[in-house]
Each structure stands twice: as structure tokens, then as C-alpha cells.
Amino acid sequence: MLQERTPLVDPDEAPPAQREARPGHAGKAERTVSSSRRGFLKDAGGLSIASLMGAAALLANSDDAQAKVEWAEWFQGNYRLMTDKEKAQAKARLEKRYSEEYLKPVTVDTTPAKEGVLFGYALNIQKCIGCRRCVKACVQENNQSRGNAQEIEWIRVLKMKKGAFTPEKMNQGYPDPAGIQVGGNAYSAAGVTLEGEHYYQPEQVPEQDAFYMPIACMQCEKPPCVKVCPVRTTYREADGIVVIDYNWCIGCRQCMNACPYWARRFNWREPNLPKEEMNPRTHYLGNRPRMQGVVEKCTFCVQRTRQGRYPACVEVCPVGARKFGNLLDPNSEVRRILDGKRVFRLRAELNTYPKFFYYMD
Amino acid sequence: MDKLASFVLDYVSYVVKGSPKFYAWMGCLGVLIVIWAYGNYVQATEGLAITGLTSQVSDGLYLGNFVFLVGVAAAAVTVVFPAYVYHHKALHDVTVLGEMVAISAVIMCILFILSHLGRPDRLWHMMPIIGILNFPHSMLAFDTLVLMAYLLLNMVCGFYFLYTKYTGSRMNHSWYMPLIYVSIVWALSIHTVTAFFVNTMPARPFWHHGMMPIQFISTAFAAGPALIILIFLIIRRNTKLWIADEAINLLSTIATFCLGIALFLLMSEVVTELYHPTEHALGREYLMFGVHGLSPLVPWFWAALAANIVAFVMLVIPGIRKNYRLLPVACVLAFAGIWVQKGVGLLVPGYVPSPIGEVTNYVPTALELLITLGNWAIGFFILTILAKGAIGILLGEVKYASEPWAVIRNAAPPPYRTSIEPTRMQPWALSSDPGARVEVGNGARPGSRARRQGRVALG
Numbered sequence: 076m077l078q079e080r081t082p083l084v085d086p087d088e089a090p091p092a093q094r095e096a097r098p099g100h101a102g103k104a105e106r107t108v109s110s111s112r113r114g115f116l117k118d119a120g121g122l123s124i125a126s127l128m129g130a131a132a133l134l135a136n137s138d139d140a141q142a143k144v145e146w147a148e149w150f151q152g153n154y155r156l157m158t159d160k161e162k163a164q165a166k167a168r169l170e171k172r173y174s175e176e177y178l179k180p181v182t183v184d185t186t187p188a189k190e191g192v193l194f195g196y197a198l199n200i201q202k203c204i205g206c207r208r209c210v211k212a213c214v215q216e217n218n219q220s221r222g223n224a225q226e227i228e229w230i231r232v233l234k235m236k237k238g239a240f241t242p243e244k245m246n247q248g249y250p251d252p253a254g255i256q257v258g259g260n261a262y263s264a265a266g267v268t269l270e271g272e273h274y275y276q277p278e279q280v281p282e283q284d285a286f287y288m289p290i291a292c293m294q295c296e297k298p299p300c301v302k303v304c305p306v307r308t309t310y311r312e313a314d315g316i317v318v319i320d321y322n323w324c325i326g327c328r329q330c331m332n333a334c335p336y337w338a339r340r341f342n343w344r345e346p347n348l349p350k351e352e353m354n355p356r357t358h359y360l361g362n363r364p365r366m367q368g369v370v371e372k373c374t375f376c377v378q379r380t381r382q383g384r385y386p387a388c389v390e391v392c393p394v395g396a397r398k399f400g401n402l403l404d405p406n407s408e409v410r411r412i413l414d415g416k417r418v419f420r421l422r423a424e425l426n427t428y429p430k431f432f433y434y435m436d
Numbered sequence: 437m438d439k440l441a442s443f444v445l446d447y448v449s450y451v452v453k454g455s456p457k458f459y460a461w462m463g464c465l466g467v468l469i470v471i472w473a474y475g476n477y478v479q480a481t482e483g484l485a486i487t488g489l490t491s492q493v494s495d496g497l498y499l500g501n502f503v504f505l506v507g508v509a510a511a512a513v514t515v516v517f518p519a520y521v522y523h524h525k526a527l528h529d530v531t532v533l534g535e536m537v538a539i540s541a542v543i544m545c546i547l548f549i550l551s552h553l554g555r556p557d558r559l560w561h562m563m564p565i566i567g568i569l570n571f572p573h574s575m576l577a578f579d580t581l582v583l584m585a586y587l588l589l590n591m592v593c594g595f596y597f598l599y600t601k602y603t604g605s606r607m608n609h610s611w612y613m614p615l616i617y618v619s620i621v622w623a624l625s626i627h628t629v630t631a632f633f634v635n636t637m638p639a640r641p642f643w644h645h646g647m648m649p650i651q652f653i654s655t656a657f658a659a660g661p662a663l664i665i666l667i668f669l670i671i672r673r674n675t676k677l678w679i680a681d682e683a684i685n686l687l688s689t690i691a692t693f694c695l696g697i698a699l700f701l702l703m704s705e706v707v708t709e710l711y712h713p714t715e716h717a718l719g720r721e722y723l724m725f726g727v728h729g730l731s732p733l734v735p736w737f738w739a740a741l742a743a744n745i746v747a748f749v750m751l752v753i754p755g756i757r758k759n760y761r762l763l764p765v766a767c768v769l770a771f772a773g774i775w776v777q778k779g780v781g782l783l784v785p786g787y788v789p790s791p792i793g794e795v796t797n798y799v800p801t802a803l804e805l806l807i808t809l810g811n812w813a814i815g816f817f818i819l820t821i822l823a824k825g826a827i828g829i830l831l832g833e834v835k836y837a838s839e840p841w842a843v844i845r846n847a848a849p850p851p852y853r854t855s856i857e858p859t860r861m862q863p864w865a866l867s868s869d870p871g872a873r874v875e876v877g878n879g880a881r882p883g884s885r886a887r888r889q890g891r892v893a894l895g
Contacts, residue, residue, distance in 0.1 A: 225485070233792060268793075269793065270792055271792060290792065299637065299639060302573050302574070303574050303575065303576065303636075304574055305577040305580070306568050324554070324558070325554070325559060326554015326558075328554070329575075331491075332639065332786075334791070335639035335791050337792050340491055341484075343489065344483040344484075368554030369555060370554075425638050
């Protein structure tokens with residue numbers, strides 16, 4: 076009875092055993108081969124000594140410098156309260172460390188929010204075909220941890236049911252002793268809900284019996300995650316993006332509890348980011364490599380959007396379902412959608428006021 | 437300063453000496469603590485990935501034990517309140533032991549928070565001035581603040597009491613009593629704030645209801661006194677300190693009432709949520725019956741409920757409540773039942789289903805269990821030390837003796853047995869049994885001189 080009534084994943088489709096904490100998305104399972112320099116220093120005699128010998132040789136005599144950098148990083152303050160000079164120092168420190176670690180010149184942008192800009196996002200659920208190219212592009216752009224040990228994806232695409240109504244169910248009902256029907260059995264998960272299957276692996280998309288709804292951080296105007304943070308490491312920037320200072324986060328995960336959209340991810344272990352795949356164009360508050368024990372989430376690609384570019388997911392979407400722009404500009408794409416289309420926000424009843432809108436043509 | 441130095445010296449030298457039983461107990465705890473240290477080393481290097489936590493169920497044993505132990509800390513008020521507000525004599529004699537339980541429980545809370553954090557090395561970010569404490573917006577910040585203040589209050593009150601007892605000087609009631617009254621209200625506040633820490637998030641419908649604070653307090657005031665009764669009975673059995681029956685009886689009465697209220701509140705919650713089960717009741721269905729065939733918590737829930745009901749029935753019957761052979765059984769049942777209900781049983785269903793409807797099982801790993809056990813071991817290690825020292829001072833075995841007149845001034849017979857013998861023959865004997873303890877006079881009671889004289893006059 077419970078299985079049919081609950082609008083969750085169809086049990087026939089994915090047996091319970093498979094739906095238990097999956098290694099990839101749950102950030103668990105086998106021990107990862109620690110490939111970062113920091114990881115190497117930490118567990119001396121680690122597993123990947125051979126692969127690191129080259130790196131160690133290149134970086135010979137930089138141990139003291141490295142240690143100093145890390146100490147300085149440990150003592151730095153909350154990003155938002157840093158002076159411009161301190162920000163420049165922090166930027167230089169990080170650029171040096173990342174460049175050494177990933178063996179390529181890495182830039183850490185600190186561009187602040189522009190005045191007169193409030194970023195907003197609109198997603199056409201009628202067009203989305205569930206191909207998950209946005210998910211992959213996001214991972215490449217934003218330097219998330221990848222691989223079996225810990226796979227972090229900021230976008231999840233939910234597969235929704237169109238509803239299964241069959242004549243057989245009609246006769247079951249709940250007859251009470253007097254023979255009067257008080258309820259029926261023709262209930263079925265259908266339509267847009269926030270509950271959906273997000274591990275679907277079809278032969279091809281779109282599937283006939285489903286439609287798709289991608290979710291990510293909604294960049295709320297009243298973000299519950301910001302309110303609960305005990306150290307104010309996560310906060311709203313002036314252009315409306317909710318960001319995290321990864322160096323200030325204490326990893327208490329209260330923001331994960333408070334988020335109604337399951338948008339935040341925790342680095343349960345040192346992230347696995349292969350050197351060759353690392354995107355060297357980073358922003359301090361955005362896609363710079365994270366460390367073990369901190370929370371991360373979508374930042375509307377702050378490293379791109381503050382330079383006047385689209386977020387990676389918008390650029391990659393093959394059907395043009397994703398639109399992005401300045402909510403304060405009456406001629407921007409998002410504003411036109413808000414003016415001309417039927418839009419809705421997820422969990423609007425929670426008064427979080429997302430700046431991520433869904434619409435249909 | 438001299439006195440303080442000798443207090444510390446005498447206290448420490450008394451505490452480190454003990455019977456083989458004492459060393460065996462401390463040795464067992466020590467082994468657990470060594471394992472705990474290893475577990476912490478692994479967790480610090482590998483990250484929280486060594487736990488059973490996932491992106492879906494992001495808190496488990498650590499935070500569950502934290503929530504439960506805040507309750508135990510708050511429950512010290514069940515000793516302090518009757519002692520100072522109702523002048524309950526028997527509890528007044530041993531108030532300091534309640535305070536020592538509170539201190540150990542808060543220390544365990546701190547340990548569990550440290551285990552829970554992803555970056556405990558950055559804890560200084562929470563300190564005002566050098567860091568940022570998001571007060572009063574963040575409930576975690578609020579909770580940290582009230583817990584620290586509670587720890588401080590109990591340490592000051594407890595050790596000031598012991599110090600005056602040790603030196604034989606008179607207590608300065610002009611600041612001691614206000615602090616005691618503040619600590620009484622504070623005890624309620626720590627658990628209330630902990631409830632707000634859990635229930636103020638609409639994203640988690642299983643927690644998001646206004647009954648949480650009173651539920652927390654009623655369960656805490658059942659589990660806490662249950663633990664304190666067990667500790668008192670152990671002290672009665674193994675030390676010369678005789679804790680009067682009246683103290684134990686009052687605590688068991690409090691536990692009875694609070695357990696009854698807790699069961700009633702649970703019933704109200706279940707009916708409200710399951711009469712027309714919405715999606716928001718899925719967490720409760722997962723806890724009580726399982727969802728989609730995933731039901732790891734179901735046996736725990738029903739076992740805990742059974743334990744609580746049995747404990748309540750036992751406690752309600754006066755014959756059993758006052759029978760000190762059966763009372764410990766009821767106490768263990770109540771303590772264990774509430775631990776399950778409030779530890780894992782409260783937290784995990786908040787994460788199941790996840791905000792996007794995913795059902796995920798949480799299974800703690802061996803290392804996680806060992807770290808949890810180690811945190812408890814450290815707590816009991818500290819509790820043993822604190823209680824032993826306190827008992828020594830209450831017994832007068834630790835005393836400041838360089839000023840003979842101070843000793844003479846308090847030379848009345850002590851309010852406890854001078855020999856351990858009767859306990860060995862009759863460990864659970866009632867106070868009314870003349871063979872079980874040495875009757876004593878009215879001297880050396882704590883309290884002001886005026887009250888003491890009044891008591892003597894009445895007597």
C-alpha cells in the first residue's frame with residue numbers, strides 16, 4: 076500500500092537494494108587513490124607514491140613555502156570581511172598553491188558583483204529532454220570531485236512520472252461496511268513534484284513515459300542555508316548569488332539540513348580532481364578546487380557570469396531549455412520569460428523566493 | 437592561593453588512588469579511549485568518508501548522541517531544583533554529584549560536535565572577535581553559546597561548593613545562590629535551544645513541529661534521572677557515601693512523570709501525522725513501518741517503544757519503583773529506550789526521504805561506532821574522576837588540614853556511614869533499615885548558619 080501511495084521512485088524500476096546509498100552520489104565506498112600533493116604529504120607512504128615522484132621532483136625545495144602557504148591560509152579571515160589587500164594576498168597564495176598542485180598556471184578571480192545586476196535563471200521544463208549534458212558540463216567547469224570514491228554533481232535531473240492509471244485498479248477501492256466508497260485505488264505519482272528518480276539510465280532520451288526536471292541551487296533571495304550557518308561562511312553576494320568561502324567553512328552541514336532543494340554537497344573526503352581535467356580559470360567564491368570537509372554548491376558559474384559569459388549549463392544545453400540573465404534588465408531573456416510565460420518556483424510555499432524559475436511554452 | 441594549590445593537590449592525589457575495581461574500570465575506559473584516538477586519527481586524515489554518512493543522510497550517530505547528551509546535561513536540574521527550591525534535604529547533600537554529571541555530559545556533547553564537524557581545526561572561526569559567531573540567527577551558534585555557559589555555571593557552582601567544603605569555610609551565598617537559580621533556568625534553555633537547532637528547518641518536515649522542545653525536555657528528564665539513579669546506586673554500593681532513599685525516590689518519581697508525558701507526546705505526534713499521512717509523514721512511516729521495503733529503523737523504534745512502556749509501567753507501580761533491585765532495570769530500559777528514540781530515531785528519519793524523495797538507509801561503520809563509544813568512554817572517565825573527588829570531599833576524606841581550627845569548627849559527625857561493611861551485606865537496603873547504615877546527627881549540613889540553627893531548633 077505504501078509503495079503505491081508514495082510518489083517516490085517506482086520500486087519495480089529500481090530494486091530497493093540498488094537505491095540504497097549509492098557509492099557515487101553518496102560520496103562513499105572504496106578508498107580513493109589520493110593524487111593531490113596535500114593528500115600525499117598527509118598520509119606519508121600513500122598509495123600513489125610512484126605517480127607523485129615526478130611532481131615531487133618538480134617541486135623540490137618548496138616544502139617550506141608550501142607549509143607557509145598553508146599556515147597563512149589557515150589564519151586568513153572570512154572572505155567578505157577581508158580588505159582588498161588581504162584579498163589580493165589570499166588570491167596570490169591560492170594561485171601559487173593550485174599552480175604547483177595541478178602543474179599548470181591557475182588563476183583565482185576575485186571580481187566582485189557588478190552594480191545593477193541581479194542574476195536570475197529560467198528553465199523550460201517542456202523542452203528539457205533529460206540528456207544530462209548540463210550535469211557533465213557543470214562538473215567539468217566547476218572542478219567537482221569525480222570518480223567512484225566521491226562523485227559530486229551540483230545539478231540533478233529528476234525524471235517525473237506521467238501517471239499510470241489502469242482499469243484494474245478501479246474495483247479495489249475502500250468499501251466501508253455500508254458499501255459506500257470512501258476512497259479509491261487509482262492513485263499514482265503524476266506530474267511535477269520535487270520527488271523524482273535521478274539515477275535513470277535509459278537507452279536514449281527523452282523516454283516516452285516521462286518528463287524531466289533538472290534542479291540545482293535555486294539562489295534563494297531568502298536562503299535558509301545562509302541563516303543557519305554558524306560562522307557566516309555562506310552568504311548572499313550583491314548580485315544575488317549565494318556563495319561559500321570554502322576556507323572559512325567548518326563543515327557543520329547545517330546548511331545541508333536547511334536546504335529544501337537538496338542543492339548542497341559535502342566533501343566527505345579529499346576531492347578527486349585529476350590534474351589534466353582541472354579547469355584553471357577559477358573564482359575564489361566559485362569553482363576553485365575545494366578541500367576535504369567543506370560544503371559546496373552551484374554558484375551560477377560566478378567565474379563566467381561576472382565576466383559577462385553564460386553559465387556552462389546554459390551554453391551546453393542542446394535544446395535551449397536554459398536561460399540566464401539580469402533580472403534588473405527589462406530586455407534580458409529571463410525578464411522576457413517572466414513577463415510573457417507561465418512560470419513557477421519550486422516549493423514556493425516555503426518563502427525562500429528562488430531566483431530559479433521553471434516555465435512552459 | 438595556598439589553599440587552592442593544596443585543594444588541587446589533595447584532590448588529584450585522592451582521585452588517582454583507588455581499589456583494584458577502580459583501576460580495572462578506568463583501564464577498560466582507557467582501552468576504549470586509545471581506540472578512539474586511533475579512530476580520530478583515521479577520520480582526521482581520511483575525512484568523514486570513514487563514517488556511514490552520505491549526501492542524503494548527512495548526520496547520524498554523532499549528532500544523535502549530541503542531542504541525547506544535551507538532555508542528560510540538562511537533567512542535572514532534576515537534582516539541583518528540588519535541592520535548592522524545595523530544600524529537599526537528601527538531594528541537597530548530593531547536589532554536587534548532579535553538577536558533576538552535567539559537566540561530564542557537556543564535555544561529551546563537545547566531543548560529539550568535534551567528531552561531527554568536517555573541519556574541527558577551524559573551530560576558532562566560531563569564536564567572537566577573532567572569528568564570526570552568527571548569533572542569534574544560527575541555532576548552532578546559539579546552542580554553542582548556551583552550552584558553554586552551562587558548562588561554566590556548573591563548573592563554578594560545583595567546584596566552589598567542593599572548595600568551601602574542603603577548606604571548611606563558609607559559602608558566600610550572595611553570589612552562589614543567584615548562580616544556582618540561573619543554572620536551573622539555563623538547564624531548561626540548553627535543551628530548548630537544542631530542540632530549536634533541530635526543528636527550525638521547514639526543509640525537514642519530520643522535525644518541523646512545535647512539540648520538539650517539550651518532547652526534548654520530557655524525554656531528557658526521564659533519561660537523565662534514570663542515569664543519575666543508576667550512578668547513585670553504584671555509589672551507594674561501592675563507596676562509603678550513603679545517598680538517602682528519599683533522593684533516589686524523588687528522582688524516580690520525576691522520571692516516571694516525565695516518561696509518561698514523553699509517551700503521551702509521542703502518541704499525539706503519531707496520530708497527528710498518520711491519521712491522514714501526507715508526504716511529510718514519510719519520515720515517520722520510514723521509522724515505524726519502513727518505506728519501499730527499506731526498514732532498518734523499524735525494529736529499533738518498536739524495541740525502544742516497548743522498553744519505554746515497560747519502564748513506565750514498572751515505575752508507576754510504587755512497589756517496583758521503591759524496590760532497589762528492580763528500579764535499576766526500569767532505569768536501564770528507560771535510558772536505552774530514550775537513547776534510541778532520541779539519538780538515531782529522531783535524526784535519521786529527518787533525512788529520509790531526502791528533499792527530492794529519495795529513500796536512503798544509513799548504517800554506521802565500525803570506526804564510527806568506535807569513535808562514538810570512545811566519546812562516551814571519555815565522558816565516563818571524566819565523570820568517574822569528578823564523582824570520586826566530590827565523594828572524597830563530601831566524606832571529609834579530602835580536607836584542608838593546615839588550619840586545625842577550621843577542621844574543629846566542622847567537627848560534627850558526618851552525614852554518611854563511616855564503614856562500607858553494611859553495604860556489602862545489604863547493598864539495596866532501605867535507609868529505614870537500622871542495620872544498613874549508621875544514623876547520624878544534624879551537624880555538618882550545608883546551608884547557612886541561620887538555617888542550620890533553625891533546623892537544630894526544629895529537630
